Amino acid sequence: MDYFIELFFSGLTRGSIYALIALGYTMVYGIIGLINFAHGEIYMIGAFTALIVSTVLTIYGFPLLAVIVLTALAAVIWAASYGYTIERLAYRPLRSAPRLSPLISAIGMSIFLQNYVLLAQTSDFQPFPALIPEFDFMEPYAHIVGSSDLAILVVSAIVMILLTFMIKFTRTGKAMRATAQDRKMAMLVGINVDNVISITFITGSALAAIGGLLIASHIGQINFYIGFIAGIKAFTAAVLGGIGSIPGAVLGSFILGLTEAFATGYVSSDYEDVFAFSLLVLILIFKPAGLLGKATVEKV
């Protein structure tokens, strides 16, 4: 039973990280209908920035709390800047191009960023300092669920609640929803669509950076390639939940996280990634609109 609960929590932790990345995919897709292949790389850049900043700050003798806060801030700021720049450089000029063009551009951006980090930093796995401390009150349960699992769950829950609040109740959120529904109509009622798209990219990237920071601190090592697999998996989660739907992305992520945790725990860990991909293919065959997504008919 303990093993089951352990797997369950590990699934939840994975799920919440996937959710943080999948939200970015689903928001961007909802607004401009593009799979942002470079999103996984944003997550990786967030993790790398966190690693660099935290190491530098630790060397210069900052206290732990300051290191955590500044690292998180730096990761979010830089990842968001990268997200914004990618949209401006690689996607905006192609907004009225045929469908294939922005997709190819996105793939190119993803390959470029991976190799940029590889060349600028290193190809080896880098150890990542455990930024999340061990909580004393978690001691009795430490064999089932670790402190960092708990921290990840709590932080992602807070972030997701904030995001929901932003989308539901703020002016920006309203503008985002309007743009997602009908871009031309949104333009007509006076929404600056370019700004809304930029904000979407910035928000999505910030979420991915938080995910990157949390998972890097949890697993304890990163390299330039982590964004690729995480990106595909988060995309799977977004499709599972229904791409374009925000609650769908969260639901899909938890389902994917739990499936992976149980499958690796009870079946085999060699095929960890195969489970996710097979799940993706299966959903696309049987329910292409996803669990919470709406089936859309293309209008002429």
Next chain:
Amino acid sequence: MLSFKDFRNGLMVTLWFVFLTFPLLVIKINPIEKSVVWRWHNMLYVACGTFVFYVLSRLYLARKKEQQQKIKTGIVEDKVAWSAKLFSEPKFYIPIAVAGCLFALAFPTLFSTYQVNIMITALMYVVLGLGLNIVVGVAGLLDLGYVAFYAVGAYAYALLNMHFGLGFWTVLPIGGLLGALFGILLGFPVLRLRGDYLAIVTLGFGEIIRLILENWGEFSQGPSGISNIARPGLFGIDLSLEMSINFMYYLTILMVIFTIFVVNRLQDSRIGRAWFALREDEIACQAMGIDKMKTKLTAFALGATWAGMAGVMFAAKTTFVNPASFTFLESAIILCIVVLGGMGSIPGVIVGALVLILLPEYLRAFSDYRMLVFGAILVIMMIFRPQGIISTVRRTYSLKD
């Protein structure tokens, strides 16, 4: 030309990029020894590079706009690009093709075995590029797991040769068929969906194939791969190593010619026209009575057939296969060949493959930057020249008066 405002914007962009690349390019940490190296010179490079690139792209866009203005107002006639003209008029392309063929035939006698080996690799990428061109360029389906079919072909030859001693010539069609079979199996569920899904599912499929080859040791001998695969035979004559490499070279040339022939014929066929139409407008295409599913599936399966055959040739050339040869990057390189050369253009893909494979071989000093450049090429081509270096010419009828 460029105004003061352009320069001010250029400075702003430069500052932004200096900020953006600051942590990753300037700071280099060693988390084990807890030491930091500050690489300020990188900041200078980024600043200069960004500024120059910004000014150049401004100039290019300004010129392009001016040109379009002139064409619109009728000052200058819209002239066909020289590259397109070169390959659309028989009086230009026939001499080029003949010269190319003669050079290709004489290549092994002119250059060393090492050069011949590199050329074989490049020609194999020509075949792969032409195969992917059917899928991406002609039919407009973004396939990011193309290398999976390549792996299927390579492993088909490796395994059939190891277990049953089957020769190259027997397995070549089998590899092609297996590729097609896998293409249909994967394409059937996915092709009903929107194009973007296809991209990610094929990406996932490519990874699944690689992971299975890596982990299923009893079947594929895992990461260590299969070695001692037989080279292609020539009527049972024993060939020296150099001779067999030359033989392989001519085989690849034959394969390239065969591929060009088939792809060229396909493009003008009924199904080829259907592919072009499908790429341009799916809905209109269906309204004209084209079976969307069948047409897409044919494109996908045919592309996979070529990957399968190229895989068999790859295994025969290197006499060794392992899963590391079939990563996503390989698919990315092939996609880059098609995009750089010009989607849908046969001469474009050939030039693209030769440039992208041969240049890094001869510019070894920059080989670390290869993938970085490939990624950048994909983005830059899409923005500045989506039709590729040699664009396709749509066949048009001109009426004589």
